[in-house]
Amino acid sequence: MAITVENRYRHLWKVLWLNCVPWVCLVNGAFGLTIDELASRCAEIERGIRDLSWEEEWIYENPDLQGLDSQAIGPTYRKARVCISFSPQGTGTTDYNSIHFDRYMWEEKGQARILATGQVQEVLMCEACDGQQLKALRKVNGRFRGEVVKAQPGIVPKPFGTMGVVQIGLLGASIYRTRVFGGTEFMPLSYLVSKYGRLDDQVIKDGDFNVVRVDFVQPQSGYIILRAYFSVDHDYYPVKYEHMTGGPAELNRVGYTVVVTSLQEVLPQIWFPTNAIFIGDPKVTDIHRAIGKIKINQGLSEKDFDLEFPAGTMVVDKIKGRKYIVASGSGGK
Numbered sequence: 001m002a003i004t005v006e007n008r009y010r011h012l013w014k015v016l017w018l019n020c021v022p023w024v025c026l027v028n029g030a031f032g033l034t035i036d037e038l039a040s041r042c043a044e045i046e047r048g049i050r051d052l053s054w055e056e057e058w059i060y061e062n063p064d065l066q067g068l069d070s071q072a073i074g075p076t077y078r079k080a081r082v083c084i085s086f087s088p089q090g091t092g093t094t095d096y097n098s099i100h101f102d103r104y105m106w107e108e109k110g111q112a113r114i115l116a117t118g119q120v121q122e123v124l125m126c127e128a129c130d131g132q133q134l135k136a137l138r139k140v141n142g143r144f145r146g147e148v149v150k151a152q153p154g155i156v157p158k159p160f161g162t163m164g165v166v167q168i169g170l171l172g173a174s175i176y177r178t179r180v181f182g183g184t185e186f187m188p189l190s191y192l193v194s195k196y197g198r199l200d201d202q203v204i205k206d207g208d209f210n211v212v213r214v215d216f217v218q219p220q221s222g223y224i225i226l227r228a229y230f231s232v233d234h235d236y237y238p239v240k241y242e243h244m245t246g247g248p249a250e251l252n253r254v255g256y257t258v259v260v261t262s263l264q265e266v267l268p269q270i271w272f273p274t275n276a277i278f279i280g281d282p283k284v285t286d287i288h289r290a291i292g293k294i295k296i297n298q299g300l301s302e303k304d305f306d307l308e309f310p311a312g313t314m315v316v317d318k319i320k321g322r323k324y325i326v327a328s329g330s331g332g333k
Contacts, residue, residue, distance in 0.1 A: 032201070033199070033201045033212065034199070035193060035194065035197050035198075035199045035214075036194060038193055038197070038199060038212075038214070038230065038236060039190045039191075039193040039194035039197070040190070041235065041236045042175060042188070042189050042190035042193055042236070042238075043188070043190035044269075044270075045175050045235075045237065045269075045270050045271075046084075046086075046099070046175055046176070046188050046189065046190055047086065048267055048270040049084055049266070049267075049270065049272075049296050049297065050083065050084060050085075050296075050297050051081065051082065051083045051084065051296065051297060051298055051299070051300040052081065052082050052083075052084065052171070052272070052294065052295070052296050053079075053080070053081040053082075053294075053295040053296075053298065053300075054079070054080060054081075054170060054272075054290055054292075054294045054295065055077070055078065055079040055080075055290070055291040055292055056077075056078050056079075056080075056169055056170055056288050056289060056290050056291060057075045057076075057077055057078075057288070057289045057291055058075060058076045058077070058078055058108075058110075058169065058286065058287070058288050059072075059074075059075050059076075059286070059287040060072045060076070060285075060286055060287075061284070061285040061286075061287070069114065069115060069116065070112040070113060070114050070115060070121075071112060071113050071115060072110060072111070072112050072123075073110070073111040073112060073113055073120060074110065074111060075110065076108055076109065076110030076123065077108070077109050077110060077291075078106060078107065078108045078109075078169055079106065079107050080104070080105065080106035080107075080169065080171070081104065081105050081106075081300060081304065081305070082101050082103070082104040082105075082171065083101070083102070083103040083104070083300055083305075084099065084100070084101060084176070085099075085100045085102065086098065086099060086100070086188075087100060096187060096188065096191040096195075097188070098187070098188075099176060099187075099188050102129065102131040102151065103129060103130055103131045103300070103302065103304075103305045104127070104128075104129050104305065105126075105127065105128040105129070105304070105305045105307070106126065106127055106169075107124075107125070107126045108123065108124070108125045108126070109122075109123065109124055110122075110123045111123060121141070121142075122139060122142075123139070124137070124138070124139035125137070125138050125139075126307055127307070128305050128306055128307035129151050129305060130151075130302045130305040130306060131151055131302065131305075132150075132151055132302075133148055133149065133150055133151055133319060134148070134149050134150075134151050135147070135148050135306070135307040135309070136148075136149075136307075137307060137309060137310075137313065143312075143314070144309070144310050144312060144313035144314070145313065145314055145315075145316075146309045146313045146314065146315035146316070146326070147315065147316050147317075147318065148315065148316070148317040148318060148319055148320075149318045149319065150318070150319050169288055170272070170273050170274070170276055170288050170290060170294075172258070172276075172278075173241075173258050173260055173273045173276035173278070173288065174238075174272060174273055175189050175237065175238055176188075176189075177189070177238075177241060177258065178192055178226075189228070189238065192216055192226075193214060193228075196216045196217055196218075196219070197214045197215070197216055198214065198215045198216075198217055199212065199213075199214050200212065200213045200214070200215070203232055206229055206239075206240060207239075207240075207259065207261065208261070209229070209231040209233065209234070209239050209240075210231065210232050210233055211229040211230055211231055211232065211239065211240070212229070212230050212232060212236075213227060213228070213229050213230075214227070214228050214229075214230065215227050216228070223244070223252075224244050224252055225243070225244055226241065226242065226243055226244060227240075227241070227242040227244065227254075228240070228241050228242075229241075229242075231263075234263055234265075234271050235269040235270070235271065237263060237270075237271040238260075239259070239260040239263070239273075240257070240258065240259050240260065241257065241258040242254045242256075242257050243255055243256040243257070256278075256279070256280055257278075257279040258276060258277070258278050258279075259276065259277045259279065260273045260275070260276050261275040261276065261277065262274045262275040264290070264293065264294050266294050266296045267296065267297075272294045272296070273288075273290075274289070274290040274294065275287075275288070275289050275290065276288045309326045310326065311326050311327060311328040312325065312326060312328075313325065313326045
C-alpha cells in the first residue's frame with residue numbers, strides 16, 4: 001500500500017469513522033483491508049528505518065526464582081543502537097529478503113542480589129558489533145571480562161553464551177520481532193503476513209487500541225503458531241503478539257504475550273514502541289519503558305559500533321587466539 005495522497009485520505013477517513021461512529025467498523029470491518037495491503041504496509045514500515053537508537057528502563061518481575069542464581073534489584077537501564085538492512089538469503093533458495101542487524105551496540109547497567117549469599121552486585125554488560133567483529137564486556141565479581149569473536153553476515157554471535165540486543169527490549173516488541181523470535185529466522189513480518197497470514201478485518205478494541213487480528217498458520221499442521229494485532233489508528237503498526245503453544249492438546253492456547261502500550265511516531269506513518277510488557281507462562285513479566293525519544297536514521301556507521309575495554313579487563317580474543325589484560329592508556333587494546 002504505497003503512501004499516496006489517496007491512501008493518506010483513506011487513513012484519515014478511517015480515524016474519523018473510528019472516533020465518530022465506531023459501530024460502523026464493528027459491522028463493516030477494516031474498510032475492506034486485504035492481507036496483501038497489510039503486508040505492503042508492514043514492508044513500508046520495516047524499510048522506513050535504517051538505523052535506530054534508544055534508551056530504556058527494564059523491570060523484570062519473576063515470582064518464581066527457582067533455578068535462578070540472582071535477582072534484579074530495581075530497574076535495569078539499557079541504551080542501544082542498531083542498523084537495519086535487507087538482503088537475499090545466502091542460499092538463494094528463499095523468496096524473501098532477510099532482515100539483518102549486523103551492526104549493533106548495547107549497554108546494560110543495574111544491580112542484582114546473589115540468591116545464595118544475599119550479596120548485592122553491580123551489573124554491567126556491553127556488546128558492540130561493527131559487522132566484522134563483536135566485542136563483549138561483562139563485570140563479574142567486581143572484575144571486567146572481555147571477549148572478541150568474529151561476526152558472520154546474518155548471524156548474531158553469542159559471546160558468553162548470550163544473544164545481543166536484537167533479542168531483548170523494545171526492539172523485541174516492535175515490527176522486527178519475528179526476525180528474532182519463534183524460529184522464523186530472518187523472515188520480516190511483511191513476508192509472514194503475505195505467506196502465512198489469515199486476516200480477520202473485524203475492528204475490535206484491545207487495551208487502548210482499535211485493532212485487526214492476523215493469525216499465522218503453520219502449513220503442515222494447520223495450527224495457529226502466532227497471532228498479531230495491528231492498530232488501525234497507528235497506520236497498522238503491530239501492538240500485540242500472542243505466541244501459541246503447539247500440539248492438539250494445547251491448540252490455540254496463548255503461551256507468551258507481548259503487549260505494546262504506547263507508541264512514538266518516528267516518521268510520518270511510521271511508529272515505534274515506547275512502552276511494552278512481555279508476559280510469560282507462568283506469569284513472568286518484563287516491563288520496558290523508553291527514556292526520552294526514539295532516534296532514527298542518524299546515518300550511523302561502523303565507528304559508532306566499537307567498544308573500548310576498561311583498563312584491567314581480562315580479554316579472550318577468539319579471532320587472534322590470544323588472552324591479555326588491557327593496560328592503562330592503551331585505548332582498550
